[in-house]
Structure formats: C-alpha cells, structure tokens
Amino acid sequence: xxxxxxxxxxxxxxxxxxxxxxxxxxxxxxxxxxxxxxxxxxxxxxxxxxxxxxxxxxxxxxxxxxxxxxxxxxxxxxxxxxxxxxxxxxxxxxxxxxxxxxxxxxxxxxxxxxxxxxxxxxxxxxxxxxxxxxxxxxxxxxxxxxxxxxxxxxxxxxxxxxxxxxxxxxxxxxxxxxxxxxxxxxxxxxxxxxxxxxxxxxxxxxxxxxxxxxxxxxxxxxxxxxxxxxxxxxxxxxxxxxxxxxxxxxxxxxxxxxxxxxxxxxxxxxxxxxxxxxxxxxxxxxxxxxxxxxxxxxxxxxxxxxxxxxxxxxxxxxxxxxxxxxxxxxxxxxxxxxxxxxxxxxxxxxxxxxxxxxxxxxxxxxxxxxxxxxxxxxxxxxxxxxxxxxxxxxxxxxxxxxxxxxxxxxxxxxxxxxxxxxxxxxxxxxxxxxxxxxxxxxxxxxxxxxxxxxxxxx
Amino acid sequence: xxxxxxxxxxxxxxxxxxxxxxxxxxxxxxxxxxxxxxxxxxxxxxxxxxxxxxxxxxxxxxxxxxxxxxxxxxxxxxxxxxxxxxxxxxxxxxxxxxxxxxxxxxxxxxxxxxxxxxxxxxxxxxxxxxxxxxxxxxxxxxxxxxxxxxxxxxxxxxxxxxxxxxxxxxxxxxxxxxxxxxxxxxxxxxxxxxxxxxxxxxxxxxxxxxxxxxxxxxxxxxxxxxxxxxxxxxxxxxxxxxxxxxxxxxxxxxxxxxxxxxxxxxxxxxxxxxxxxxxxxxxxxxxxxxxxxxxxxxxxxxxxxxxxxxxxxxxxxxxxxxxxxxxxxxxxxxxxxxxxxxxxxxxxxxxxxxxxxxxxxxxxxxxxxxxxxxxxxxxxxxxxxxxxxxxxxxxxxxxxxxxxxxxxxxxxxxxxxxxxxxxxxxxxxxxxxxxxxxxxxx
Numbered sequence: 027x028x029x030x031x032x033x034x035x036x037x038x039x040x041x042x043x044x045x046x047x048x049x050x051x052x053x054x055x056x057x058x059x060x061x062x063x064x065x066x067x068x069x070x071x072x073x074x075x076x077x078x079x080x081x082x083x084x085x086x087x088x089x090x091x092x093x094x095x096x097x098x099x100x101x102x103x104x105x106x107x108x109x110x111x112x113x114x115x116x117x118x119x120x121x122x123x124x125x126x127x128x129x130x131x132x133x134x135x136x137x138x139x140x141x142x143x144x145x146x147x148x149x150x151x152x153x154x155x156x157x158x159x160x161x162x163x164x165x166x167x168x169x170x171x172x173x174x175x176x177x178x179x180x181x182x183x184x185x186x187x188x189x190x191x192x193x194x195x196x197x198x199x200x201x202x203x204x205x206x207x208x209x210x211x212x213x214x215x216x217x218x219x220x221x222x223x224x225x226x227x228x229x230x231x232x233x234x235x236x237x238x239x240x241x242x243x244x245x246x247x248x249x250x251x252x253x254x255x256x257x258x259x260x261x262x263x264x265x266x267x268x269x270x271x272x273x274x275x276x277x278x279x280x281x282x283x284x285x286x287x288x289x290x291x292x293x294x295x296x297x298x299x300x301x302x303x304x305x306x307x308x309x310x311x312x313x314x315x316x317x318x319x320x321x322x323x324x325x326x327x328x329x330x331x332x333x334x335x336x337x338x339x340x341x342x343x344x345x346x347x348x349x350x351x352x353x354x355x356x357x358x359x360x361x362x363x364x365x366x367x368x369x370x371x372x373x374x375x376x377x378x379x380x381x382x383x384x385x386x387x388x389x390x391x392x393x394x395x396x397x398x399x400x401x402x403x404x405x406x407x408x409x410x411x412x413x414x415x416x417x418x419x420x421x422x423x424x425x426x427x428x429x430x431x432x433x434x435x436x437x438x439x440x441x442x443x444x445x446x447x448x449x450x451x452x453x454x455x456x457x458x459x460x461x462x463x464x465x466x467x468x469x470x471x472x473x474x475x476x477x478x479x480x481x482x483x484x
Numbered sequence: 485x486x487x488x489x490x491x492x493x494x495x496x497x498x499x500x501x502x503x504x505x506x507x508x509x510x511x512x513x514x515x516x517x518x519x520x521x522x523x524x525x526x527x528x529x530x531x532x533x534x535x536x537x538x539x540x541x542x543x544x545x546x547x548x549x550x551x552x553x554x555x556x557x558x559x560x561x562x563x564x565x566x567x568x569x570x571x572x573x574x575x576x577x578x579x580x581x582x583x584x585x586x587x588x589x590x591x592x593x594x595x596x597x598x599x600x601x602x603x604x605x606x607x608x609x610x611x612x613x614x615x616x617x618x619x620x621x622x623x624x625x626x627x628x629x630x631x632x633x634x635x636x637x638x639x640x641x642x643x644x645x646x647x648x649x650x651x652x653x654x655x656x657x658x659x660x661x662x663x664x665x666x667x668x669x670x671x672x673x674x675x676x677x678x679x680x681x682x683x684x685x686x687x688x689x690x691x692x693x694x695x696x697x698x699x700x701x702x703x704x705x706x707x708x709x710x711x712x713x714x715x716x717x718x719x720x721x722x723x724x725x726x727x728x729x730x731x732x733x734x735x736x737x738x739x740x741x742x743x744x745x746x747x748x749x750x751x752x753x754x755x756x757x758x759x760x761x762x763x764x765x766x767x768x769x770x771x772x773x774x775x776x777x778x779x780x781x782x783x784x785x786x787x788x789x790x791x792x793x794x795x796x797x798x799x800x801x802x803x804x805x806x807x808x809x810x811x812x813x814x815x816x817x818x819x820x821x822x823x824x825x826x827x828x829x830x831x832x833x834x835x836x837x838x839x840x841x842x843x844x845x846x847x848x849x850x851x852x853x854x855x856x857x858x859x860x861x862x863x864x865x866x867x868x869x870x871x872x873x874x875x876x877x878x879x880x881x882x883x884x885x886x887x888x889x890x891x892x893x894x895x896x897x898x899x900x901x902x903x904x905x906x907x908x909x910x911x912x913x914x915x916x917x918x919x920x921x922x923x924x925x926x
Contacts, residue, residue: 192819193821234833234836250832250835261846263908266909273885274919277919288739291780406642409635
C-alpha cells in the first residue's frame with residue numbers, strides 16, 4: 027500500500043554525533059582499529075564485519091570502558107560457530123493468484139473462467155514439469171532458477187476446508203496449524219527449540235515489525251527496518267551514553283519481572299532492543315554486494331543486507347521479508363500483478379546469485395508463500411476474489427527442485443469453486459524442520475505425526 | 485443487571501490513566517485538574533464535551549514554517565491529525581476517531597481528500613449510534629474505493645466489502661455466517677458507483693438503482709430483495725453482533741477481557757439504541773480500567789502524549805516517518821483489519837518510539853559549557869521528570885534512574901567532566917524516563 031518514500035532515520039545527526047564521539051574518545055587514547063588486528067575476543071564476529079564499519083563505532087566496541095561484556099556475546103559466538111542453516115520466509119501478501127503465475131493457457135475452462143485476465147499462449151516459458159502450465163513473463167527468474175534445479179514448486183498448496191479470510195488464513199500459515207488461538211509462530215517455536223536465550227538476531231524480521239511467524243514463546247527475536255539498528259540520543263555520548271544504555275537495559279530487565287503482562291512485555295522488548303543494538307552496532311549498513319540487485323527499494327535492499335549480514339557471520343537462523351506490493355487484486359489485476367511479481371522474482375534471483383557468489387548458497391533456503399490463491403473465475407472488475415489452493419516456492423541450491431503435489435486442474439473445483447490443494451503447508455513446514463534443520467517436527471508443529479513429509483531438500 | 489462502576493480513589497494518577505486511555509495523555513497539570521471533578525464527572529467531561537472542539541497551543545507548520553497542506557503534501561495528512569490529537573480540548577473525540585480508523589481501516593485510496601473526509605465522519609459520528617456510523621461508512625467514498633464497493637454491480641458482484649462487513653466490521657471471523665452469506669451480501673451491496681474526472685479524480689459517488697441487483701437474496705437464513713441498507717441492518721440484528729462490538733470496543737480501553745456479567749449488561753444496553761457513547765462511558769467508569777493491569781500505549785498516542793506533555797506543537801514533517809517507524813502511520817493502516825494491538829512493541833517499534841523521544845528532546849539539549857557542576861543525582865532526576873510534566877512513576881523506576889544518575893557522577897573524574905557529564909546526564913534521563921517500560925504503558 028505504501029508507495030511513499032521511506033526516510034532513513036536521522037542520518038545527519040548520527041554522523042555528526044559519531045564525529046563528536048570519536049573525537050571525545052580519541053582524546054582518551056583508545057586504540058583504533060587497523061587492518062590485521064584480531065577481532066574482539068569472544069564476540070564470534072569475524073574481522074570482515076568489523077572492517078565494514080567506520081572506525082568510530084567499532085572503537086566503542088573495543089573500548090567499552092565501563093561495562094562488562096554482555097551475555098549476548100556468548101549467543102553470537104555459539105551461533106556463529108555452527109554456521110547453521112538459514113531459512114528466509116518471503117510473504118506475498120494478499121493472496122497471490124496462482125493461476126496467473128503458472129497458467130493453463132490451452133485449457134478451455136481457463137479461457138472461459140478468465141475472459142479478461144487469461145494469459146496468452148506463448149507469452150511466457152512453459153513449465154518443464156507440467157506442460158499444461160506456462161510461467162508468467164514476470165516469473166522468468168523463477169523459470170531460470172527452476173531450470174537449474176533450484177526451485178521446488180508447489181502448484182496448489184493450502185489446507186483442508188480453506189478459510190477465505192486473509193487474516194484467518196494468513197494466521198494459520200504463520201502459526202503452522204489450523205487454530206485461531208495459537209499465538210506463537212511456527213518459526214518462533216522452532217527457535218524456542220534450537221535458539222539461544224541471548225540472541226535476538228536469530229529470528230530477524232527486516233520489515234520494521236515482527237513477522238507473526240517469528241513470534242516465540244521463550245527466546246528473543248528482532249525486528250529492524252533493513253539491515254541496521256541504532257538508537258540515537260541527542261546530546262548523550264561517551265561514558266554517559268554507555269551508562270544510559272546500561273540503565274535502559276536494566277529498566278527492561280526490572281519490568282520484565284513484573285506480573286503485569288503489558289509491562290513485562292514492554293520490559294522484554296526494551297532488553298531485546300538493547301541487545302540487538304549491541305549486536306548490530308558493529309555491522310555497517312553500507313552494503314557492498316557482489317551482484318547487482320534491482321533498484322526497486324526495500325525488498326532487494328533487505329535481501330542484499332541479509333546476504334551481507336550472513337556473510338559477516340551474524341547469527342541469523344530464520345529471517346522474514348515481505349515481498350513488494352499487495353496481491354489482493356480484487357480489481358484491475360493484470361498490471362499490478364505483473365509489476366509486483368517482477369519485482370519479487372527479480373529480487374529473489376539476485377539474492378540467490380548473491381548467496382552463490384558469497385559461497386553461502388548451501389546454507390540458505392527461501393520459502394515464498396501467500397495466504398491463499400484466488401478464485402479461478404474472475405470477478406466483474408477485471409480482478410479475482412479470495413480463493414483456496416495457491417502457489418508457493420522453495421528456492422535455493424539445497425532445494426530438490428521437483429514439484430510437490432500436482433496441478434489439480436479446473437474441471438473439479440472445491441465446494442466454493444476454488445482450486446483444490448494438493449499439498450498441505452503444514453507438511454511442508456514439517457519437512458523443512460526435519461530435512462533442513464534436522465529437528466524433530468513434533469516439537470514444533472502440532473499434529474506433525476499425522477502429516478506427510480514431502481521430500482524438499484537434496 | 486447493571487455495569488459495575490469504579491468507587492475507589494480518583495486522584496491524579498487515576499486521572500492520568502484515564503487521560504492516556506481515553507485521550508493522548510495529560511498536558512502539565514491536566515491530570516490534577518481533572519481529578520478534582522471526581523471520576524464520574526471526569527468521564528462525562530470527556531464523553532459529553534460542550535460545543536465545538538478548541539485547539540490550544542502553537543499552530544502546526546512544516547519544516548519550512550509553512551502551514552500544513554494535508555490534501556497535497558506527502559505525510560501532511562498525518563501531521564494534520566496528530567496536531568488535533570496534541571491540541572484539541574476534546575481528546576476523546578480524536579481518540580474515538582482513531583478507534584474507528586482502526587476498526588474501518590482504510591488506507592490511502594490515492595486521493596487523500598477522500599480519506600480526510602472519512603476521518604471527519606469518524607470525528608462527527610464517533611460517539612453516536614453505531615447503526616448511523618455503519619451506514620455512513622458503507623457509502624463513504626474512501627471506503628467504496630478501498631473495498632471495491634464502487635466496482636460491485638449487478639451481474640458482476642465483488643465480494644470485497646461484503647466479506648469485511650461481516651468479518652471485521654460487525655460480526656467477527658466465521659462468527660455465524662457462511663461463504664454463501666458473503667456472496668449474497670455482495671449482491672445486496674451492489675449499486676454504488678462514481679465518475680472519473682481528469683482534473684478532479686474520483687467524483688460524484690452515488691447509488692444507481694440500475695447497477696443494483698434487485699433479485700431475491702438469502703442472507704443469514706432470511707430471504708428478501710435486500711439492498712445495501714438491509715445488508716447493514718441484517719448484520720446489526722445478527723445475534724453475534726452486539727457481543728462482537730462490545731468486546732472489541734472494550735479491548736481498545738482495557739487490556740483484559742470484560743467480566744461476563746459486565747459483558748451481558750453492556751450487550752443488553754447496546755441493543756436498546758446502539759449508542760456508542762453509553763458503551764464507552766460504561767467502560768471508562770468500570771473498575772477494570774482503574775484497578776486492572778497496565779496497557780501499552782499505541783505508538784501515535786505515545787507520540788502525541790510526549791508533544792502534549794511538552795506543550796510542543798507540530799514543527800517538523802519528521803513525525804510522519806517517525807510514526808511509521810514506531811508502527812502507526814495514520815492513514816496507512818497495514819491492511820483492512822487495522823493495526824495489530826497485540827503487537828505494538830518489538831525492537832523495530834521501540835527504535836521508532838526512541839526516535840520520537842529524541843525529537844522531543846533535541847531542541848532542549850543542555851549546554852555542556854554552562855551546566856551546573858554541583859547538581860546532585862536526585863536533583864537531576866526531579867528536573868528530568870519535571871521536563872515531562874511530572875508523570876507518575878514507580879519507586880522502582882525512580883530508583884533505577886537515581887542509580888544511573890549516581891553512576892554518571894562516579895564516572896566524572898576529571899574537572900572538565902563535572903559540568904559536561906551532568907549536562908549529558910540530564911539529556912539521557914529525559915530519554916530514559918519516556919522510554920522506560922513503565923511509560924510505554926499506562
């Protein structure tokens with residue numbers, strides 16, 4: 027929805043504060059960072075992440091004169107050692123029209139249901155796994171990666187008795203079960219099993235608010251706007267700034283102990299914010315990417331930042347980024363759909379190439395998903411209403427690259443005239459948890475034992 | 485069966501909570517003054533304000549000192565409303581507009597004037613009859629565009645508004661309706677349209693009988709030739725409606741569910757005349773509001789509250805991106821379900837609130853060259869609390885601030901640090917107070 031420019035926070039102030047701070051600290055004779063110096067002991071951060079940063083801030087990490095090293099350092103060290111697997115969740119908001127990503131262009135029923143919105147035969151490349159279907163031209167990057175065996179396609183994914191409310195259906199996908207009451211996300215519960223008590227970065231939302239799928243019951247997680255995080259206090263620097271953040275953290279810890287739920291929650295977030303600030307102050311948001319990303323704003327910037335953060339050894343296990351645009355295309359669908367899908371797929375291709383160039387592609391896999399597909403029959407406004415079975419894609423060098431489920435066809439629809447689903451998202455989650463992270467899905471997904479385990483990896 | 489009324493002490497701190505929950509926090513001295521009315525009269529002064537709202541304090545302007553242009557300049561829609569939140573002497577009117585902006589969440593439809601017009605509707609009808617409000621919203625131009633009501637015509641129904649009318653506006657998800665009801669409601673709602681003018685944009689929103697599907701429809705088991713007003717009334721008469729409305733309205737003011745008997749009494753009262761004012765009055769006088777747990781302040785309430793406490797006017801465009809960063813860009817709710825009140829706080833939102841605090845203190849930065857070199861820790865904390873109009877804080881939070889102030893003094897060893905560190909300490913205390921978990925809540 028928001029097409030407006032997004033300001034970066036107070037860059038000028040930060041820069042002038044930095045200049046002041048580095049003068050003040052340099053006056054006290056703190057060491058400066060030179061190439062070749064070892065990384066700060068115990069942080070687990072590799073040298074590269076420190077060299078990315080301008081001198082002044084890195085100084086304050088070295089020279090934290092008044093405060094003991096924080097516990098987060100352990101969390102970083104532990105996670106960085108493992109160089110573990112990473113899952114990136116890309117949400118295509120609004121319910122994407124699967125029939126326009128992979129279209130049965132020669133199907134009579136399709137032509138009849140989609141008089142205005144149908145894709146022309148030959149407009150995009152055919153899909154090698156099912157010759158009835160043809161890629162949307164904007165999805166060409168997916169076609170390319172699929173040809174390299176790096177995309178597992180779910181041609182009609184959903185769940186039994188699909189709910190056509192955005193919010194209910196999205197909620198199910200976020201929490202990983204068909205329950206309106208669950209208030210932890212499936213990735214959050216995964217982190218509760220494999221995560222650390224001190225590392226908010228392990229679950230990172232890059233869109234400026236926490237993705238519900240990352241909501242944990244126990245361990246900390248983080249939200250940032252893109253790959254940076256800082257808190258700027260005007261007229262506070264040096265020792266006083268260090269002490270201020272220590273006090274901020276203590277205010278958080280105190281409140282967290284309260285029995286008052288909202289106060290305790292506020293305290294927890296304050297503590298996490300201070301830990302995150304310490305984790306990311308040593309990482310520069312001036313990213314240098316080995317590949318060129320599209321210049322379409324927040325989505326490619328976030329993916330580029332994420333790749334750089336992983337390359338710098340930051341301890342991220344799951345990350346969430348929203349795809350650009352909204353796919354809730356009730357009217358005049360064609361143009362918005364074309365543009366948003368192109369931005370999304372171009373960004374995902376650049377991300378994959380970036381990971382490959384950095385040698386990280388065997389560690390990172392991306393799941394692109396939406397809350398449902400759309401009604402096969404277009405509505406009277408050159409748009410489509412809410413449907414059921416939709417598309418999802420698992421992208422990465424580790425993906426098996428063979429479709430899961432099949433395209434169900436248009437001749438037999440469900441009781442609401444929507445596409446029947448041929449894969450269950452909960453089964454996909456179980457497979458990812460087990461095949462990618464090596465964790466027993468029973469500990470994360472309710473009813474896991476009754477769900478299938480499609481082969482996704484390898 | 486009646487709704488319980490709070491009978492405890494109503495001092496400045498209770499009045500302070502009321503002003504945060506039903507408004508945007510107190511200006512200096514305002515809580516004290518309100519408390520002298522007693523709880524009942526204090527609530528009525530908010531729910532039944534006399535005459536037109538007056539705006540007190542400095543007139544808003546943008547970065548360049550120019551008046552706001554809410555229809556034309558990017559972000560000025562938010563500044564315009566934030567100014568009313570900060571300066572209006574009828575804060576509940578603005579707070580109710582915020583409730584309805586969230587309830588009937590409509591994002592920028594590409595023609596800000598339409599969104600502003602909808603906003604006036606929420607202000608004018610926010611405490612009246614919910615039936616009138618719902619009917620007005622259903623044919624409101626911004627809503628007609630936002631949920632495709634202007635595209636919904638006989639023979640080519642569009643389900644967008646029909647679904648949210650039930651799911652979000654009147655009944656709750658899957659709460660006593662079926663997918664068939666969604667489709668039939670869409671038919672009943674057909675008929676609205678508008679024209680396009682190359683200069684003026686969308687104009688002339690109207691109901692055209694020719695575009696209306698006048699066939700028989702079956703909705704909630706009733707059959708008839710229903711139109712858009714029937715569609716709304718069927719929802720209001722649905723047995724699930726009163727409960728949905730009461731529970732949701734309650735949740736904007738009190739963070740724990742209403743007691744069962746309270747709920748039953750509120751539902752019964754509401755069914756009589758669908759008066760929003762009476763429900764809100766009962767909630768604001770309820771013991772749960774004063775005796776119950778604290779509640780996270782919505783980001784825009786926190787931001788407006790800081791400005792009120794400082795008696796600062798709108799003097800920068802930055803509030804728009806700061807409110808966005810803090811998680812509540814007015815006129816841009818994340819989707820038609822509005823903001824997620826359960827998730828106001830995460831690390832990103834906290835950094836937005838922090839930035840808002842920084843923008844409320846940056847113009848009053850203390851001078852390191854002239855600052856009192858002898859100021860004690862207690863004096864420093866008192867001064868910083870005064871800066872924010874003396875908000876009530878717990879002893880524990882005060883002790884933590886005091887500890888910080890003492891630690892700074894201990895760190896100031898060199899002569900040059902005595903005044904300098906105390907100036908920095910004052911700047912830091914102001915941020916710490918307003919960013920404390922306690923003051924993120926009320």
